[in-house]
Amino acid sequence: MDATLDAAGSGRPAAAPTAPPPCPAAPADSPLRGQRRGEPGPVDAGRASGTLPRADGAAPSGGVPADAGPARPAVTELRLSAFGPHRAAAFPLGPVTLFTGPSGSGKTQALDAYRALAALASGATLREAFPDPGSRVPERALPDGGGRRGFRLGCTVDGPCGPVRLDLAVQAEPVLRIAGERLSQDGRILLTTALRDPRRRTVEAAWFTGGTVGVTRAPMPDDRLGTGLLPLRVAGSTAGQRRVLAAAEQVVVALRAVFACDPDPGRMRAPVPAGEGRLRTDCGNLADVLRRTRHECGTRHALLAGAARTGCAGPVAGLDVRVAAGGAGPVAAVLDRGPGRPPTGLDRLGAGELRFLALALVLLTGPGVLEVDPAAELLSARQALTVLADGLDRGLDRRQAAELLRLAQLSGGRGHIRLVAAVGEDTAGTGRGVPGVSVVDLSP
Numbered sequence: 294m295d296a297t298l299d300a301a302g303s304g305r306p307a308a309a310p311t312a313p314p315p316c317p318a319a320p321a322d323s324p325l326r327g328q329r330r331g332e333p334g335p336v337d338a339g340r341a342s343g344t345l346p347r348a349d350g351a352a353p354s355g356g357v358p359a360d361a362g363p364a365r366p367a368v369t370e371l372r373l374s375a376f377g378p379h380r381a382a383a384f385p386l387g388p389v390t391l392f393t394g395p396s397g398s399g400k401t402q403a404l405d406a407y408r409a410l411a412a413l414a415s416g417a418t419l420r421e422a423f424p425d426p427g428s429r430v431p432e433r434a435l436p437d438g439g440g441r442r443g444f445r446l447g448c449t450v451d452g453p454c455g456p457v458r459l460d461l462a463v464q465a466e467p468v469l470r471i472a473g474e475r476l477s478q479d480g481r482i483l484l485t486t487a488l489r490d491p492r493r494r495t496v497e498a499a500w501f502t503g504g505t506v507g508v509t510r511a512p513m514p515d516d517r518l519g520t521g522l523l524p525l526r527v528a529g530s531t532a533g534q535r536r537v538l539a540a541a542e543q544v545v546v547a548l549r550a551v552f553a554c555d556p557d558p559g560r561m562r563a564p565v566p567a568g569e570g571r572l573r574t575d576c577g578n579l580a581d582v583l584r585r586t587r588h589e590c591g592t593r594h595a596l597l598a599g600a601a602r603t604g605c606a607g608p609v610a611g612l613d614v615r616v617a618a619g620g621a622g623p624v625a626a627v628l629d630r631g632p633g634r635p636p637t638g639l640d641r642l643g644a645g646e647l648r649f650l651a652l653a654l655v656l657l658t659g660p661g662v663l664e665v666d667p668a669a670e671l672l673s674a675r676q677a678l679t680v681l682a683d684g685l686d687r688g689l690d691r692r693q694a695a696e697l698l699r700l701a702q703l704s705g706g707r708g709h710i711r712l713v714a715a716v717g718e719d720t721a722g723t724g725r726g727v728p729g730v731s732v733v734d735l736s737p
Contacts, residue, residue, distance in 0.1 A: 363451060363452060363453075363708075364452075364453065365709070366450055366452030366547035366676070366677070367386075367451060367452065367547050367679070367711060368386055368407070368449070368450050368547050368548065368679065369385065369387075369449050369450065369456070370385050370386060370449035371384045371386055371407055371446075371448050372446060372447040372448060372460070373402075373403065373406055373445075374445040374447070374460075375431050375443075375444050375445045376406055376429055376431070376446045377402035377430075377444070378397070378398070378399040378402060378431075379399050379402065380431065384403065386711075386731075387705075387711075387729070387730075388701075388712070388729055389701045389702055389705045389712045389724070389729055390712070390713045390714070390732075390733060391714055391720065391724045391730065391731070391732045391733065392735060393720075393721035393732060393733070393734055393736075394734060394735030395736060395737075398735035398736065398737070399735055400683070400715035401683050402429075403715075403733075403735075404681050404715055405429075406429075407448075407551070407679075407681060408551065408553055409422040409423055409446075410422075410459075410461075410548050411551035413461075413517070413518040413521065414518060414521050414544065414548035414549050415548075415549050419463065419471065419517070423463070423469065426463065426465035426466075426469050427465055427466065429444045429463075430442045430465050430466065431444065436466065440467050442465055443462060443464040443465045443472060444462075445460070445462045445463070447460035447461055448548070450544045450548070452546075452547065453543065454536075454539050454540050454543045455478065455479070456478065456479075457476065457483075457543055458475070458476070458478065459475070459476055459520060460474070460475045461473070461475075461518070464488070469516070470488065470494070470496075470515040471486065471515050471517075472487075472496075473485075473486055473487050473496070474496075474520065476519075476537075476540060476541060482501070483500060483536070483537045483540050484499070484500040484519060484520060484537065484541070485499055485500075486513060493512075493515075494515050495512040495513060495514060496515045497512060498510065498511055498513040498519050500523065500527065501533050501536070501537050502531060502533055502537075503532055504531040504533065513526075520541045521541075523537060523538060524538060524541065524542065546676065550660070550665070550676050550678045550679060551665070551678070551679050551680075551681060552664075552665045552678060552680050552681070553681040553682075553683075554574055554576070554652065554655050554680055554681065555574060555575060555682070555683065556576040556648045556652060557577060558647040558688075560575055560576070561577055561580075561639055561647045562639050562640040564580060564622075564624055564625040565579075565580050566581070566623055566624070567584065567616070567623070567624050570582050570586075570662070571664040572651075572654065572655065572658070572662060573664050576651035576654075576655075579647075579650065579651055579654070580625055580639065581624050582654065582662060583612055583654075584624050586658070587614060593658060596657050597612060597650075597657055598610075598611045598612045600649075600650075600653040600657070600700060601628065601653070603693075603696045604646065604650070604653065604693040604696050605649070606643075606646065607628075607637070608630055609629070610629040610632075611628075612626065612628065612629065613626070613627050613629045613636065614627070615627060627639070628642075644688050645689050645690065645693060646693075648687065648689060649693045649696075649697065652682065652685065652697055653696070653700055655680055656680065656697065656701050656704050657700060659709055659710065677708060677709055678710055679710075679712070679713060680710060680713070680714075682712065682713075682714040683714070683715045684715055684716075685712075685714035685715065685716050685720065686716045686717055686719070686720040691720075691723065694720040695720075695723050698730060699727070701730075702727055702728070702729045702730060705729055
């Protein structure tokens with residue numbers, strides 16, 4: 294399967310040998326080069342050539358000091374080595390990143406790859422993260438003699454430890470399983486896994502230990518991300534182990550902090566029961582969340598009302614909620630039209646207005662208001678939440694899309710909210726003129 298994926302990266306179909314490398318091919322003398330059956334493992338090769346981390350866990354010479362990275366871990370690059378229509382692609386991700394391009398160019402596939410990595414970091418199985426793995430295999434990738442095909446993806450996470458790379462190779466056919474995984478920093482391998490025996494549902498894992506042992510080897514499940522399992526396997530009793538744990542936790546914390554948002558106007562019009570006020574991904578409980586923000590966070594609620602004045606038709610004096618007497622009935626949200634004017638219920642708003650209000654709320658709030666499960670390893674003030682929005686500008690006019698970009702820029706500048714979205718060319722054109730907004734054009 295490795296030759297298949299290598300060929301897919303260059304656009305050439307090819308038959309595949311047996312063992313897949315966990316990340317793109319590298320020069321023969323590189324500690325990240327693909328590993329073939331019967332060759333020394335990457336950890337062994339690195340130890341022989343002096344490319345593994347130092348035994349004391351310190352950063353290698355010329356590397357990034359452990360405290361040099363940003364305070365909030367964040368994914369700064371998405372790599373799709375062989376994933377759907379993407380070949381050898383590396384996309385830098387900033388505080389606000391917009392993917393644009395014609396239909397079929399791979400905008401949704403890029404966001405799906407990010408979403409899948411987030412799910413794996415949260416403990417999901419491969420089947421949960423990739424419910425349709427065959428659609429992720431490059432179209433021209435040919436199976437090997439055993440009928441195996443797959444795909445490759447990865448990311449870079451920057452944070453207090455400095456940049457950390459995660460690369461993953463997945464066998465999609467005939468059995469979905471992880472074929473190889475690699476966690477590295479400054480070109481030094483911290484964790485590597487490889488599928489040694491196709492008859493077993495495990496991969497062979499090796500991670501840096503330091504001290505007298507040097508490297509620890511153990512089997513891991515072939516359907517879960519090994520990086521996310523390291524805190525359960527590594528004691529942290531040596532400096533090397535602590536470095537591995539710090540890198541793994543940085544990757545897991547950044548990937549878990551994701552909120553995939555796709556507002557459904559049809560679910561937002563009717564009153565909803567009062568609940569805990571955490572916004573769902575379809576934003577169907579928007580009225581209940583507005584009830585909560587109105588009472589608990591006046592500043593952000595006022596910012597949202599200000600955004601509504603830009604994105605909703607007619608005068609808007611504020612956002613209000615209506616609850617039945619006693620507070621036991623359903624909650625309905627309304628636009629306050631000002632003195633002498635009747636309020637307008639959400640059921641009377643257009644689909645674009647509802648999507649705009651929901652997306653503006655997402656960009657102005659954080660994990661405490663959104664239905665996400667942020668990592669408990671860091672205080673919320675030291676985490677950056679990434680909002681994934683496929684079709685961010687769907688149903689919106691230019692004014693609404695521009696206001697959402699302004700809100701995303703505002704939140705991104707503060708560091709606590711990041712946005713990765715797929716948009717049309719009009720919104721991308723607006724984004725090109727906004728400081729802090731990066732546009733990835735997937736046009737041929």
